[in-house]
Amino acid sequence: AWRKFTPKPFSTTEEFEKETVRHIETTLARSLYNCDEAAAYAGTALAFRDRLVLDWNKTQQTQTFADQKRIYYLSLEFLMGRALDNAMLNVDKKDVAREGLDDLGFRMEDIISQEHDAALGNGGLGRLAACFLDSMASLNYPAWGYGLRYRYGIFKQEIVDGYQVEVPDYWLDFNPWEFPRHDITVDVQFYGNVNRWQDDEGKQQSSWEGGEIVKAIAFDVPIPGYKTPTCNNLRLWGSKAASGEFDFQKFNSGEYESSVADQQRAETISAVLYPNDNLERGKELRLKQQYFWCAASLYDIVRRFKKSKRPWKDFTSQVAIQLNDTHPTLAIPELLRILIDIEGLEWDEAWNIVQKTFGYTNHTVLPEALEKWSVPLMQHLLPRHLQIIYDINLHFLQFVERNFPKDREMLSRVSIIEESSPQMVRMAYLALIGSHKVNGVAELHSDLIKTTIFKDFVKIYGPDKFTNVTNGITPRRWLHQANPRLSELIASKLGGHEFLKDLTLLHKLESFVDEKEFRKDFRDIKYANKVRLAKHIKEHNGVTVNPAALFDVQVKRIHEYKRQQLNIFGVIHRYLQLKSMSAEDKKKAQPRVSIFGGKAAPGYWMAKTVIHLVNQVGKVVNSDPDVGDLLKVIFLEDYNVSKAEIITPASDISEHISTAGTEASGTSNMKFCLNGGLIIGTCDGANIEITREIGEQNIFLFGNLAEDVEDLRHAHLYEKYELDPQLAKVFESIRSGTFGDAGQFGALLNGIVEHGDYYLVSDDFASYVKTQELIDESFKNTEEWTSKMILSVARMGFFSSDRCIDEYAEAIWNVEPLVPKEDE
Ligand code: 26Q
Structure with missing residues (x-):
């Protein structure tokens, strides 16, 4: 019965105009007599959005019912730029839109330039993630991107008297390309402490208690492929106070300020993109961003897997997760925590799943860019994760000791924990140890990581753990x-x-x-x-x-x-x-x-x-x-x-x-x-x-x-x-x-x-x-x-980034393309 109501996408100029005008008059409630370029952009974007949504639903349905692996690309940055031009070209209707807009009295270029860039990235790493999303969709790979929905992207640069001045980039005023999913939320925990006990069978158990909860809300962005029905999903997490708008009890008892403060503190997590490129700064808020995003994404991925009612041993045939640099490395201890503390798996089985699931891409050998987090900060913010990291390190160092009994210095060189004061967690080592493949992004770079920062690890794991995937761009x-x-x-x-x-x-x-x-x-x-x-x-x-x-x-x-x-x-x-x-x-x-x-x-x-x-x-x-x-x-x-x-x-x-x-x-x-x-x-x-x-x-x-x-x-x-x-x-x-x-x-x-x-x-x-x-x-x-x-x-x-994606799919992810089913 539903089928006959399914909307049909426009195809002629006239149908495009009809849809655009309908959106301007009804969705936006604007009269055509004061339709300016901003309104024409909004109407056009909404008309094209409707087309994407139909493919999007079909793609997600096909992917859900197929017995196949999905790729999850975790990146703190997606430097997408504008979406409308891309959408028009991908559905092959730019000429139709040009003619239609001309009829309505607008120039295509002026309408396109109305759109604000989605600038959720610093530079190369963020733009690479955007090119990869385009290629994965264009090649029909079932793939999701996971990121943060920053309220402010990279700052706008003004030049005043020859100096750079930073101006906030508030880009969300009107964004027709995102769909808030108020029903898809995850509670993310911070701080608190760890309880350990022995269960009835004498098994050591741990649970993470107390602390504070922040709510993650999903915002979905459609990622259309070029001239194909595949439309993948980019899911960006926004943060909100767990208690909702603000605490009414506090409010009613007169504590207006602190009731709003909780809310603001929670929303700060997804407020702003860190504007550093190739420089790491150990700021607590940055670590909070990283965990918030990793925890929400992992919960979502595991929830989807559990819906399929498969046994845990099938996880690695359903899920491949790629880490875009070390920024999402906390996903590794987080997946272990879910599997062991919540799902009750044994360490060995959980570790086996984790290693097969993750791949890690390194983007730098510059020492000042390698991420490290202080042990005291991690102890405070993520006490259970720190224990898990210690456990990973223990297993790893025991393995190294068995294989290199004569090289005592090796242990301190490769330890995840740097013995400085304060001690530091070396995220690149954790990412490498928790993944089955590590890749550099050009031949020279992939050679360099093997002879410099990861030299010892080549000895430990052998050269096959390391590979190269030279970067590419979407044509x-x-x-x-x-x-x-x-x-x-x-x-x-x-x-x-x-x-x-x-x-x-x-x-x-x-x-x-x-x-x-x-x-x-x-x-x-x-x-x-x-x-x-x-x-x-x-x-x-x-x-x-x-x-x-x-x-x-x-x-x-x-x-x-x-x-x-x-x-x-x-x-x-x-x-x-x-x-x-x-x-x-x-x-x-x-x-x-x-x-x-x-x-x-x-x-x-x-x-x-x-x-x-x-x-x-x-x-x-x-x-x-x-x-x-x-x-x-x-x-x-x-x-x-x-x-x-x-x-x-x-x-x-x-x-x-x-x-x-x-x-x-x-x-x-x-x-x-x-x-x-x-x-x-x-x-x-x-x-x-x-x-x-x-x-x-x-x-x-x-x-x-x-x-x-x-x-x-x-x-x-x-x-x-x-x-x-x-x-x-x-x-x-x-x-x-x-x-x-x-x-x-x-x-x-x-x-x-x-x-x-x-x-x-x-x-x-x-x-x-x-x-x-x-x-x-x-x-x-x-x-x-x-x-x-x-x-x-x-x-x-x-x-071409298409070549990159085929290489990742073959050498790292082991996934196949999947074309969405057309309705009969
Ligand atoms: C880390 C910790 C705390 C705050 C910020 C950061 C951070 C943020 C962004 C560290 C690094 C980046 C970005 C790095 C980057 O863009 N690297 C570039 O990646 C490109 C894609 O692989 C390469 O082509 C460039 O050579 C590389 O510089």
Whole structure:
């Protein structure tokens, strides 16, 4: 009987308009006579949301009844960006919507840009999680994401007088993409104490008592796949006081403030995303966030499993959980606690389940980014989990002792507990020990973790526990959506858009590399994308840039290891050269626009100084008549996913210039290359594999190698050390006040001159400058440059996140795709 009432999705322009207008007039209760762009966006989003929901329900139903494993991707960050454009492309109805909106008097681009970015992440790790959700849905894998519903995502960056100012990102005002599930809640416990006793059979029992309870409420977000009925789920947890709104007893007895305080304390847990990228800070609230989210997610996963009435031994054939870095590591002791304390399993059986269930992805070897939590803090907040961690450690160390009886030092090196004061829990070791596979995110990085931070563990478990899955990006968003004209040009050559589902098909473009018309079309598209970015720069920075100039882009989080300072010192070097150049030589010089973007963690002073320096240099250079169009320096405010969609297709060259061995993978390098932008980079992260794929004649590599970094650092500290002479000139000009008060930049320069140049800026400066000169010459040769662009795009097939997901599915998760059943 239900079937005949099931709504049908719109398909024609007229039906789309009807649905949109219906939503504006009824759902939003707005009159069409004062329908502005915001209302048109809301109506359009709701019309598309209806379509997704139908597929979503069907997908979840199919997954529930199939006898198959589901993937659970646990990540504290999902950097999703906007959803509407993506939804329109995935259901293949963007043209219908464009026509319909046009009829109603709106421009598609204006409507799309009404949407606020969902910015629940810092950078690479969070965007990777978003690309993975897109790929899992597009490949029909039954998968759920689990995360936190932050009230405030990553802060909005404003630039005031050249300085970064952080403004709160309140993004939930109107969010049609989330469904609050007030009926799906979990009580999460904190603090309290542990009772231990022997039961009637003499078995040791533990239970966690007392403390306080915070309620987790589910908010579900549909994740549509590209041109497939699969629509997966992203479940984000929000926190609320367990007692409901506020404590009425307290309220009625006059304690107004404390009744509201409980509520506020609970809601603080999901209030804000920590804005640190690759830096860990042992804050109690962060640990509370981690446990709150792990406990709610695990409860939910176990609840779903128990509904299927299977025995516990089947758990590992139904559930695979991937840990996105160490942030969700508490899921390991939490699952043990559920299995042992609540479900009554024996340690060995529970441990076996846990190890088979979890996989752990490492994203960094930087020591300052490795998570550690103090034992006293853990004892206070999660007393039962600390005991379980001790038990895990005991079993593990006994195992190590049996196998390496002669190596006494090994035990303290590999112990989960660091014997410092206070003692610390090493989360990466816990994650590794509790998982069946550990992977790095690019070949070099996966090799490095085996020889540095996890060296002992390779001896203990053997090399097979470790694997590599090189990162990738979704071609739907980063080619088709961000660069529709290039996507159409490729489709016209390849006979359709199949390459968006199988990116390796791009290789067929190679056979057109010498076609004159194709080459021109390719260049025209790059130029049009640059015109669009130039317009954005004019509007936001008030600077006119010439779209014919070489656009040189570095956009990513600001971090010393990523070396934006090397870039800006290179820009100053260029400026000084231009200043001393004859008019004759200037005619031959290659005009360039240096574009920077990225956020600094609010407490990271060195990173903020770099932003300030870029802006100061821009102020001087951009108004210097000696330089004119030959050099412009731009800092783009508030770099985020939707800005990346404009910037990425508009670059001629982009910079991926980390100190070798420090950038685990990088993913924007892939985005630029896929859009016909060339790369200047170090031999680091995925740059190495990009080079292997596209050929070394199509990329500009420079600098010292990872294997030499340690010796160089040592030499800086203990041997005579001389600054690169060209860099010394740059520093002189900064110190003489060319770019404003030199005192501001003292720490930045001294880190290099006096404190050992940890990131090897001086060591790499000469080869960096030389490589930039090579780029100028190469760019002037338009034909040579065009071939490099086309061949790069043609050879990027490997870097689709679809390939990553198939690798995870095969080597780590052991899951198969599952296509939702269509109604008969
Ligand atoms: C940890 C503890 C406390 C507070 C914050 C954090 C924290 C938060 C975010 C630590 C690290 C991050 C983010 C790390 C990150 O984005 N890493 C990047 O991951 C990408 C995807 O694998 C790689 O391509 C980059 O190379 C890597 O830097």
